[in-house]
Amino acid sequence: MADKGPKMVEVRDRSDGELVASLDRARDELFRLKLSRLTNQLEDVMQIRNKRREIARINTVLSARQRGIEPRRGVTAMADKE
Numbered sequence: 891m892a893d894k895g896p897k898m899v900e901v902r903d904r905s906d907g908e909l910v911a912s913l914d915r916a917r918d919e920l921f922r923l924k925l926s927r928l929t930n931q932l933e934d935v936m937q938i939r940n941k942r943r944e945i946a947r948i949n950t951v952l953s954a955r956q957r958g959i960e961p962r963r964g965v966t967a968m969a970d971k972e
Contacts, residue, residue: 895944901951905963913948
């Protein structure tokens with residue numbers, strides 16, 4: 891069975907830089923999955939849905955952090971130490 895990707899708790903624990911890197915990597919993987927599907931090389935098409943949902947989770951957390959709804963990781967930890 892294929893891995894469904896990170897859960898929201900795992901995504902929220904990452905820093906902004908890690909999230910941006912994960913987003914770029916996930917978008918690249920989604921492109922490759924779609925390409926594999928078009929060439930009939932992809933056996934499990936559910937991977938495309940799971941990758942889209944992973945991208946949505948990351949975008950949701952980044953958007954919430956930009957709006958100030960969710961605390962940023964790394965930034966608040968550094969402010970508490972000072």
